[in-house]
Amino acid sequence: MWRRSASFVLEKYQLPSSPMESPKSPQSPNPNPNPIPNLNSTHGISAYYQTRAEHHGVVTSDWLAQAQAAVEPPSPPSERTSPGSGKPFSVIEEFNYWRKKPDLAEAVAAIMALAAVIRSSNGTTMMELEIELKTASDALKKGDRSSISLSAGCDLFMRYVTRTSALEYEDFNAAKLRLIERAERFGEISLKARRTIAMLSQDFIFDGCTILVHGFSRVVLEILKLAASNRKLFRVFCTEGRPDRTGLRLSNELAALGIPVKLLIDSAVAYTMDEVDMIFVGADGVVESGGILNMMGTYQIALVAHSMNKPVYVAAESYKFARLYPLDQKDLEPAIRPIDFGVPIPSGVEVEECARDYTPPQYLTLLFTDLGVLTPSVVSDELIRLYL
Structure with a gap:
């Protein structure tokens, strides 16, 4: 459990x-219609409003409430009802x-x-x-x-x-x-x-390694961010991640952290696999067989990695463990995403718009989860414990 x-x-x-933690609700306005604000106590109000207060000297209660609302997010609907x-x-x-x-x-x-x-x-x-x-x-x-x-x-x-x-x-x-x-x-x-997953994965990232990632995954980003903060020296290959091009987003995040990044087109995975030491991917779902559902292209990356003896690591939270047992790629409802090819598509040409594929467990090495580091064969036991 x-x-x-x-x-x-x-x-x-x-x-x-x-x-x-719920956001704080805005404070009730001061009953005094023309209060003189104390700039030392205007916590949370931007420098713009403070400068304006210095110039004008008088701030109305409505204006002060608007300034406070501009920097405080609204409370959740459950707090308002x-x-x-x-x-x-x-x-x-x-x-x-x-x-x-x-x-x-x-x-x-x-x-x-x-x-x-x-x-x-x-x-x-x-x-x-x-x-x-x-x-x-x-x-x-x-x-x-x-x-x-x-x-x-x-x-x-x-x-x-x-x-x-x-x-x-x-x-x-x-x-x-x-x-x-x-x-x-x-x-x-x-x-x-x-x-938790980021902590468990750190022993598998070593200095001088090259990591291939596919698309954008929050948990993979957390792993790499923690490794960088631990002063580990590594570089990352990011696939473009069509059709959403989410790999571009991940490469921007990693570059901002000072991590060496190389951006690849999706079809260059096999070409660069000999330079790669390990693959890290996220998952939309982990199924009973120990396989994963993830963005389109994960399956072919795992196939190439398996043929070249490269480990494929999956980072997935346990709330993604699903009671599903797909047997092939068409067993699950497709995740449709629009695709922009940049040029008009001739009439009568069919376009594959599914943005997700299934990677069988035999092509995965380990799964890093908040339940621990698991082999694909152990997933079914953990999934039974979660649901029962």
């Missing part, structure tokens, strides 16, 4: 504040709020939204609360049926939070508080997962 997580690795390190407020709670609105945070994975945004469902619930029995959660989970999954991590995150949240041990012996309010505690704990573990 989640208590078996390798997050104990993090206890030796000081982690940044968790995104789960309470069970007695009369405004209906929207899990989609809550999900969209968390999804806009750049460092938050889509599955974690769904977990945060489902936790808000419990806090905002008007249910008076456990059955009603579970029905609300199931309805909200289904609504999130319907929003993007092709997202494996979103679906798996919702399913694992439901299994972890609503397990019935001891709940039937408590009154409803105590049981609801226990559910909220579990939801917050689940969200906390999910947020720490990326950092």
